[in-house]
Ligand SMILES: Nc1ncnc2c1ncn2[C@@H]1O[C@H](COP(=O)(O)OP(=O)(O)OP(=O)(O)O)[C@@H](O)[C@H]1O
């Protein structure tokens with residue numbers, strides 16, 4: 001058996017070689033072209049370091065600029081996502097449990113989901129002004145749908161025999177929800193939350209681009225005004241990295257909470 | 270304990286599953302129900318369990334008309350795999366109905382382990398149902414029903430997926446449960462000897478059991494009465510008392526002339542409607 005660090009390294013090489021190759025090709029092509037709009041990756045990384053990672057070690061090397069840019073954006077993203085998650089699960093369970101409520105609500109939900117959230121930004125600007133409330137409203141409005149619809153679907157499709165078992169076991173009301181309905185719907189709820197996390201990132205950037213004094217979106221606007229393509233690229237790369245990290249963290253949690261689901265599925269196939 | 274009069278059930282698609290079923294079961298009796306596949310045995314049990322409102326007829330359990338699931342009742346479903354909760358461990362599955370008994374957490378766990386030991390599965394308490402074989406899952410479903418110590422126990426083809434030896438052990442376990450506190454051996458004997466059964470349900474006179482089975486020998490061996498249903502729509506064809514002597518054992522009882530006569534009688538009734 002090969003030692004663990006070697007195996008991990010091997011896996012990283014096997015999975016990452018294409019990415020490395022693309023970066024190398026990009027680097028070489030960008031240097032040859034010398035086009036201001038398409039800086040080589042090394043230049044982008046340098047800009048990122050100048051902008052965000054030139055701070056003291058005591059602050060994890062984060063510059064003041066980084067704190068000003070990241071904290072508002074991440075706070076809006078996570079808070080908006082959490083609010084959307086709670087609202088989506090609560091309303092989704094309510095709708096999923098009642099056939100009448102579902103049939104009444106379904107047309108409303110289908111319409112609400114179909115409205116492109118950015119279309120509401122001007123309206124939210126009028127209502128909430130340019131501050132964080134506006135950003136939060138946009139994120140919540142966009143991210144709530146996948147959670148809500150997936151939760152309602154998951155609750156509606158609980159195995160009937162599980163519900164019968166719950167009744168025979170004397171579980172009613174809250175106990176039935178806690179021990180049967182929510183666990184059974186959990187795989188769908190997590191799917192909704194994962195999609196919502198992606199939406200939240202998109203929407204926080206869009207909202208900040210359209211009106212904000214701080215955050216990563218505002219930094220992108222500033223870079224455009226200052227005509228600094230390298231800073232635009234720095235923002236783009238940063239956002240991609242944030243998306244990847246958030247998704248990876250989410251999957252880590254999902255894997256733990258839904259271990260039974262993966263196990264049961266492996267067994268049945 | 271259980272009174273069924275004029276029970277009929279017609280499903281939404283118009284299929285008449287059971288018609289005019291009359292059945293009266295005394296407290297502490299063990300009644301086997303046999304009949305061809307599709308004759309309405311599961312439908313009958315679901316109606317008694319209050320999971321399905323019959324289209325006509327009256328059912329009462331312990332003198333109270335069934336409207337919703339009766340309190341002191343446990344069910345082993347025919348489709349046992351899908352009746353266990355895959356997100357809970359085996360022990361938590363078995364302990365779940367005990368919440369209704371108002372027991373403390375430690376007591377619930379102890380009882381669950383006790384019931385698992387009775388079916389010879391105490392070693393798998395920490396696993397999840399999907400990590401067990403079909404026959405083991407079936408025994409978990411049985412343990413869940415036993416742990417509750419119900420006054421009325423409904424079992425729908427509960428020993429279908431276990432090997433012959435285990436099946437005999439489980440039949441004897443059923444006889445012990447029916448008899449109340451006294452425990453004669455039990456199915457867990459290979460796992461470890463001498464697990465006690467503490468105080469049972471409120472009745473104290475042992476559990477009343479309705480057992481659906483396809484095995485004619487089994488229906489006679491465990492029962493006080495065998496009820497034969499005929500199909501399409503399901504009706505009671507015959508209701509045969511089983512007058513075999515009390516301490517039954519797998520070898521001796523099955524060799525009795527009375528046993529042979531009864532199984533022939535039941536076999537004939539099932540075969541010839
Ligand atoms: N949900 C349902 N809707 C319509 N018809 C049903 C439904 N469930 C059962 N039936 C029909 O009712 C009849 C009795 O079904 P039931 O499941 O009670 O039979 P059973 O005696 O338990 O059979 P088996 O021994 O195969 O389990 C069958 O003909 C079946 O097709």
Ligand SMILES: [Mg+2]
Pocket residue numbers: 310311312347425
């Ligand atoms: Mg059946």
